[in-house]
Amino acid sequence: MWREVKVAATYGGMLHTFPWNGRGSIVALPPGDALYELQLGLRSSYTHLRGFSTTSATWQTETLDRTRNIGIIAHIDAGKTTTTERMLFYSGFTRRIGDVDEGSTVTDFLPAERARGITIQSAAITFHWPPGEVDGSTLQQTGADGAPIPRSASPHTINLIDTPGHADFTFEVMRSLRILDGAVCILDGVAGVEAQTEQVWNQASTYKIPRVIYVNKLDRDGAAFGRTVREVSSRLGVYPAVCQIPWFQGGNGPFVGVADAIHLQGLRWKEGEDGRAVKMADLQQLEAEEPSLAQELRRARIALVELLSEQDEAIVEKFFECDEDHLAVSSADIIESLRRCVLDQSSRIVPLFAGASFRNMGVQPLLDSIVNLLPSPPEAPDPEVSIGGVKGGLRRLLSGDLIVEQSEQATAPSKGKQHKKKKSALQSDSKDAISKLQSCALAFKVVNDPKRGVLVYVRVYSGSLDRNSLLFNTNLHLSERAPRLLKMYANDAVEVDSIPAGHIGVVVGLKQTRTGDTLVSYAGNKATPPEPLTSLQLRPIAVPPPVFFTSVEPHSLSEEKRMQESLALLLREDPSLHVTMDEESGQTLLSGMGELHLEIARDRLINDLKAKASMGRIEIGYRESALGASNPITKIFDKEVAGRKGKAGCMAVVEPLDEDASPEQVDQDTLLLEMYDGNRIIIRAPGLQAEHSRDEETSPFLPPGMDLVTFRAALQNGAMAALARGPQFVFPMHNTQVTLTVDPTSHLFGNETTASALSAAARQATAAALKDVQAGAGTTMMEPVMNVIISVDEASLGSVVHDISSSRGGHIISLDEEVPLPGTDASPTSQSALEEEQLPPIDPNRVYAPPDPFETPSIGVEIPVSTARPRTITAKVPLKEMVGYLKHLRSLTAGRGTFVMSVDRFENMSSQRQKAVLAELRGGF
Numbered sequence: 041m042w043r044e045v046k047v048a049a050t051y052g053g054m055l056h057t058f059p060w061n062g063r064g065s066i067v068a069l070p071p072g073d074a075l076y077e078l079q080l081g082l083r084s085s086y087t088h089l090r091g092f093s094t095t096s097a098t099w100q101t102e103t104l105d106r107t108r109n110i111g112i113i114a115h116i117d118a119g120k121t122t123t124t125e126r127m128l129f130y131s132g133f134t135r136r137i138g139d140v141d142e143g144s145t146v147t148d149f150l151p152a153e154r155a156r157g158i159t160i161q162s163a164a165i166t167f168h169w170p171p172g173e174v175d176g177s178t179l180q181q182t183g184a185d186g187a188p189i190p191r192s193a194s195p196h197t198i199n200l201i202d203t204p205g206h207a208d209f210t211f212e213v214m215r216s217l218r219i220l221d222g223a224v225c226i227l228d229g230v231a232g233v234e235a236q237t238e239q240v241w242n243q244a245s246t247y248k249i250p251r252v253i254y255v256n257k258l259d260r261d262g263a264a265f266g267r268t269v270r271e272v273s274s275r276l277g278v279y280p281a282v283c284q285i286p287w288f289q290g291g292n293g294p295f296v297g298v299a300d301a302i303h304l305q306g307l308r309w310k311e312g313e314d315g316r317a318v319k320m321a322d323l324q325q326l327e328a329e330e331p332s333l334a335q336e337l338r339r340a341r342i343a344l345v346e347l348l349s350e351q352d353e354a355i356v357e358k359f360f361e362c363d364e365d366h367l368a369v370s371s372a373d374i375i376e377s378l379r380r381c382v383l384d385q386s387s388r389i390v391p392l393f394a395g396a397s398f399r400n401m402g403v404q405p406l407l408d409s410i411v412n413l414l415p416s417p418p419e420a421p422d423p424e425v426s427i428g429g430v431k432g433g434l435r436r437l438l439s440g441d442l443i444v445e446q447s448e449q450a451t452a453p454s455k456g457k458q459h460k461k462k463k464s465a466l467q468s469d470s471k472d473a474i475s476k477l478q479s480c481a482l483a484f485k486v487v488n489d490p491k492r493g494v495l496v497y498v499r500v501y502s503g504s505l506d507r508n509s510l511l512f513n514t515n516l517h518l519s520e521r522a523p524r525l526l527k528m529y530a531n532d533a534v535e536v537d538s539i540p541a542g543h544i545g546v547v548v549g550l551k552q553t554r555t556g557d558t559l560v561s562y563a564g565n566k567a568t569p570p571e572p573l574t575s576l577q578l579r580p581i582a583v584p585p586p587v588f589f590t591s592v593e594p595h596s597l598s599e600e601k602r603m604q605e606s607l608a609l610l611l612r613e614d615p616s617l618h619v620t621m622d623e624e625s626g627q628t629l630l631s632g633m634g635e636l637h638l639e640i641a642r643d644r645l646i647n648d649l650k651a652k653a654s655m656g657r658i659e660i661g662y663r664e665s666a667l668g669a670s671n672p673i674t675k676i677f678d679k680e681v682a683g684r685k686g687k688a689g690c691m692a693v694v695e696p697l698d699e700d701a702s703p704e705q706v707d708q709d710t711l712l713l714e715m716y717d718g719n720r721i722i723i724r725a726p727g728l729q730a731e732h733s734r735d736e737e738t739s740p741f742l743p744p745g746m747d748l749v750t751f752r753a754a755l756q757n758g759a760m761a762a763l764a765r766g767p768q769f770v771f772p773m774h775n776t777q778v779t780l781t782v783d784p785t786s787h788l789f790g791n792e793t794t795a796s797a798l799s800a801a802a803r804q805a806t807a808a809a810l811k812d813v814q815a816g817a818g819t820t821m822m823e824p825v826m827n828v829i830i831s832v833d834e835a836s837l838g839s840v841v842h843d844i845s846s847s848r849g850g851h852i853i854s855l856d857e858e859v860p861l862p863g864t865d866a867s868p869t870s871q872s873a874l875e876e877e878q879l880p881p882i883d884p885n886r887v888y889a890p891p892d893p894f895e896t897p898s899i900g901v902e903i904p905v906s907t908a909r910p911r912t913i914t915a916k917v918p919l920k921e922m923v924g925y926l927k928h929l930r931s932l933t934a935g936r937g938t939f940v941m942s943v944d945r946f947e948n949m950s951s952q953r954q955k956a957v958l959a960e961l962r963g964g965f
């Protein structure tokens with residue numbers, strides 16, 4: 041009765057090599073044929089894949105509609121790496137399944153990752169599913185009989201970005217997420233939806249990333265698929281389209297496979313095998329062998345068609361064509377309907393699949409769903425860009441719909457007719473400039489490869505990034521040539537001549553580009569692209585301030601240079617790390633987002649980059665803040681620096697920052713007004729701007745040979761250096777506004793005014809103004825306060841709330857409310873987009889979910905929400921009180937509680953708390 045088909049790596053191929061009967065189930069083939077055909081397919085795909093590392097590859101022949109740039113997002117330990125390893129194995133990419141617990145996986149390839157068994161770096165891997173050559177032929181969408189053919193019938197290129205799951209790596213996650221066109225969200229079938237799942241889900245929502253859900257670990261004791269499905273609706277706020285239900289042998293025996301509501305069939309894997317052999321049974325066969333499963337499968341199919349009908353007109357038509365028989369709607373029609381819902385931004389339907397990756401069950405159908413349901417690059421939402429102060433979609437920009445007003449250097453616009461004329465001239469200039477754009481790419485990951493050097497992973501968004509082209513980095517404002525381009529296969533690479541739009545590749549040989557930078561290439565031979573292309577940024581993200589720091593000390597003076605180089609590389613890889621030099625003590629300080637973040641940085645620095653250095657204790661990064669304004673302080677720097685005379689002056693005023701109030705004096709004399717690390721720096725040069733024309737070099741007041749950009753940067757660097765060290769507590773300043781004023785007639789001295797003299801004058805004036813504040817109104821210490829979301833079960837709710845509010849000085853904000861974590865937003869625009877989407881909550885009782893073993897059938901049975909979901913506590917707690925909290929939470933909740941946190945803001949400390957913390961810092965922990 042069962043047809044057992046033994047094939048390696050070709051579930052997708054296997055399913056779709058069979059002819060379809062038009063109603064979604066598989067028609068029996070003459071025994072032997074399918075197997076033979078598939079084994080042939082398998083062999084050819086192996087040959088092909090092995091060929092990658094030796095032959096030159098090109099993207100030109102691959103059509104974009106056969107590409108999927110996807111990522112896996114999940115709570116830590118949900119099984120991302122385990123699932124990825126199976127994907128690589130079934131696609132023929134690897135010959136054996138790597139094991140996270142043995143440290144032999146392909147994706148976690150940093151020694152630190154292997155040792156810890158967690159994913160730190162997001163590695164990008166390319167493989168094909170189903171296995172086989174991805175050629176340039178158009179995707180065949182209908183068969184000879186006119187019936188639709190699922191996309192998973194032909195090989196597709198899957199670029200898989202493995203995103204890290206630990207909260208400390210939020211920005212690593214954000215950086216990976218923004219280049220994805222679609223994602224698989226893996227849930228742990230025992231733990232269900234956890235706080236961190238919500239966090240990463242919300243992050244993916246900010247980029248409107250189409251998703252499918254995979255409920256993993258269904259083999260484990262206590263797995264509750266039904267409960268997890270209901271949690272998806274109540275906690276993630278989406279309608280789960282249950283495409284598969286788990287198959288527990290005999291109803292409550294071991295997990296042996298899944299029943300597929302799309303194809304109306306059972307898929308069963310043999311315990312202990314590598315998962316390549318799948319047994320398939322149609323509904324009739326299931327009815328004979330597992331009647332209760334067959335009955336539940338019918339319910340699942342009815343629920344699936346009903347759910348889709350609520351959002352998709354086309355499936356309603358198909359349903360009527362089938363005489364309103366839910367079971368008669370073809371699987372191909374259901375797949376198309378699911379796809380429309382996944383791609384439709386306004387739909388809240390998310391397809392949901394089941395499996396146990398560790399037992400090698402469920403991964404191949406998941407791969408099919410990636411190809412069938414997630415978008416190709418052109419179908420993905422238009423990526424957000426900012427250019428010349430305007431935000432919008434890249435496609436809109438390129439089509440000319442997004443009108444860019446070229447940014448004028450001054451913040452204050454001039455008024456009147458003349459201005460309007462100027463404005464339209466600038467707009468036509470910007471159209472001209474945009475037409476010169478040849479390619480636009482986002483560097484989403486910088487990795488130091490011991491063999492190949494520094495690899496910059498890029499996602500190309502428009503045009504084609506060609507070998508040897510000049511790339512302008514719009515974040516760093518410099519140009520670099522791209523001498524070599526690679527197509528990557530985990531640790532394997534192939535040289536290519538260009539990386540076309542929609543694809544992911546690697547640029548080798550860039551010296552400066554960091555993770556997160558935007559790179560553009562353009563027509564013409566100029567060193568910089570025409571304005572406003574210099575300001576084009578893809579999906580900019582705001583990085584919150586670092587809250588932990590540690591000192592880094594070279595073992596000897598001769599190691600200093602090497603250590604600084606390694607630190608510079610670390611910062612290119614991960615710009616959420618910060619390095620500062622304390623000029624007075626000469627100490628190098630490294631700061632980051634969390635303790636683990638810095639521990640990993642230490643591992644990278646010392647073990648991987650082999651810097652001979654040691655790191656001090658990891659401490660909380662307190663801040664200092666001005667309690668009142670300083671008097672205006674002027675400093676004239678006049679000294680020889682490196683044998684060259686330098687003379688420059690500057691006046692500084694320091695005052696507390698009121699972010700909500702707009703700065704008073706912004707006019708054409710204002711050269712800069714920007715926030716850096718929680719402080720605002722304003723640079724004014726009365727009289728200088730009036731003379732400044734579009735060609736910046738011509739201002740008669742600027743020192744000879746100095747342009748406005750250098751002038752501004754020198755002053756800004758000076759102020760930033762002074763702000764790094766508060767006058768009283770020596771912590772970096774926060775919430776402080778510095779206004780630097782340079783009077784061209786009395787502060788600039790022609791040739792003698794060098795950039796370093798300007799910088800020194802700005803630093804001295806700011807530092808003196810800070811001292812002046814300390815002598816007057818004084819300064820106070822500030823501490824990071826975290827936004828904490830804790831998931832616990834009902835029984836421990838009381839003790840956890842009590843502990844947070846009494847022992848830890850926290851404020852409970854809400855219970856059971858889904859508050860998106862601040863600091864996880866991609867940009868102000870995406871944040872407001874989220875806020876706009878205040879969608880009504882979904883009642884989990886109205887969502888189809890199969891009963892869990894030992895539970896009564898779910899249809900028509902009310903499930904009390906309180907027992908169906910864990911409780912969520914949202915609180916604001918000082919970071920100091922959260923150090924080592926996980927251990928404590930575990931002890932309060934019998935090991936079940938989890939939490940995530942992100943920086944909310946820095947708050948002034950009471951003098952009592954300040955004293956206690958200072959005493960502790962002096963005496964050590």
Ligand SMILES: Nc1nc2c(ncn2[C@@H]2O[C@H](COP(=O)(O)OP(=O)(O)OP(=O)(O)O)[C@@H](O)[C@H]2O)c(=O)[nH]1
Pocket residue numbers: 114115116117118119120121122123140141157158159160204205206256257258259260395396397398399
């Ligand atoms: N029983 C069971 N265990 C699983 C399954 N999938 C993963 N695991 C185990 O769960 C643990 C975590 O798996 P990983 O694949 O490392 O999880 P991850 O989500 O990649 O974790 P990070 O890399 O730390 O984010 C490992 O011990 C796996 O062996 C499953 O289907 N069943």
